Amino acid sequence: MSAAIIPLLYVLPETFEIPLRTMKAIGEDGLLFDKVVTATCTPWKAYGCVASGLWSGFIIGWVTEIYTSNAYSPVQELAEACVIGAAPNIILGLALGYMSTIIPILCIAVTIFVSFTFAGMYGIALAALGMLGCLPIALAIDGYGPISDNAGGIAEMSGLHKSVREATDKLDAAGNTTAAIGKGFAIGSACLVALALFGAFVTRTGQSEVNILSPLEFSGLLVGAMLPYAFSALTMSAVGQAANEMIVEITRQFRSGLISDDREPDYDRCISISTNASLKKMIAPGVLVIGAPLLVGILFGPRGVSGLLAGAIVSGV
Numbered sequence: 001m002s003a004a005i006i007p008l009l010y011v012l013p014e015t016f017e018i019p020l021r022t023m024k025a026i027g028e029d030g031l032l033f034d035k036v037v038t039a040t041c042t043p044w045k046a047y048g049c050v051a052s053g054l055w056s057g058f059i060i061g062w063v064t065e066i067y068t069s070n071a072y073s074p075v076q077e078l079a080e081a082c083v084i085g086a087a088p089n090i091i092l093g094l095a096l097g098y099m100s101t102i103i104p105i106l107c108i109a110v111t112i113f114v115s116f117t118f119a120g121m122y123g124i125a126l127a128a129l130g131m132l133g134c135l136p137i138a139l140a141i142d143g144y145g146p147i148s149d150n151a152g153g154i155a156e157m158s159g160l161h162k163s164v165r166e167a168t169d170k171l172d173a174a175g176n177t178t179a180a181i182g183k184g185f186a187i188g189s190a191c192l193v194a195l196a197l198f199g200a201f202v203t204r205t206g207q208s209e210v211n212i213l214s215p216l217e218f219s220g221l222l223v224g225a226m227l228p229y230a231f232s233a234l235t236m237s238a239v240g241q242a243a244n245e246m247i248v249e250i251t252r253q254f255r256s257g258l259i260s261d262d263r264e265p266d267y268d269r270c271i272s273i274s275t276n277a278s279l280k281k282m283i284a285p286g287v288l289v290i291g292a293p294l295l296v297g298i299l300f301g302p303r304g305v306s307g308l309l310a311g312a313i314v315s316g317v
Contacts, residue, residue: 001054002051002054002055005047005050005051005130009043009047010043012043012046013043014042015040015041015042016040017039017040017041018038018039018040018041018119018120018121018122018123019036019037019120020039021036021037021208021209034208039117039118039119039120041118041119041122041123045118046119046122046126048114048115048118049114049115049122049124049126049127049130050126050130050133052110052111052115052127052130053111053115053128053130053131053132053133053192054130054133056108056110056111056127056130056131056188057130057131057132057133057134057184057185057188059104060103060104060107060108060184060188061134061181061184061185063100063103063104064100064104064177064180064183065180065181067096067099067100067180068100068176068180069177070173070177074096074100078092078093078096104184104187104188107188108188108191108192111127111131111192112124112192114127115127115192121195121196121199121200124192124195124196124199125192125193127192128192128193128196131188131189131192132189134185135182135185135186135189138178138181138185139182141178141181141182142179142182144171144174144175144178145175145178146175147175148171148172148174148175149172149175151171152165152168152169152172155168187317190317191313194309198306198310201305201306201309202306205302205305207302207303207306210306210310212307212310214303216300216304216307217303217304217306217307217310219307220296220300220304220305220306220307220308220311221307221311222311223292223296223307223308223311224307224308224309224313224315225311225312226311226315227289227292227308227311227312227316228312228315229315230288231285231288231289234285235282235285238277238281238284238285241277241281242273242277242278242281245277246274249269249270249273250270253265253266292308293305293308296308
């Protein structure tokens, strides 16, 4: 892909100006005016933006595989902790998850710095496209996980030989790793896209800077940092409640003589529980995401929203 992008460079002009930021300046008449600071971009600088996103995504995917595949030491050491007990498993598992964020975040930070230096917010958007270039492959492989997972469940319920389940477990482990790699690409590119949209919002509202030392912006920063946690809590509780309802229904069917009567399970009832939960219980998270910026904007204006968005981007990533 790095080589395939090069012919596209000849479509771009030799040089073009990219606005970076707006700053206050004093004119010859002594009056203040808004001066737009620009960067001169060339096709090869634009290529550098795309390539930084592309290779950053590659490194993120590679590091994710190391931290999630059972072929490498981090997961193998965690598996040993599982033998000792649940408490070491949880503690070391959380530590492993936290540690796995270091290199991907450094990659995203370097990509943002390089891209913005070369071409401002346009460079950020190019880097996001570069990172998304490999995402279709990752997502296509992502579908491999649930297929092999279901195969393992069918093998166990059918009473097949233990060796069959061992084979499907290995396939399932590989599927989980590919799913994690796909998430790494998606999160990294989402960060870049969110930053580009944030820059568009700040420019559109006429703000030359976002001052985090201002009480309003800092308060918005804290509230925005809280939003991903509230969203996660709502979605996780929705999954938990739906699972509870499903377990209660399945238990009821078994207790009503499902096996002894040799009759078909009531699949429709189980499917309706899942579909109703997926629709109804996602209303609250959706309202939170859409309503929070609107409410803050109505009450506190664009400065409050800029702090809210900045906090949500950093906390969410």
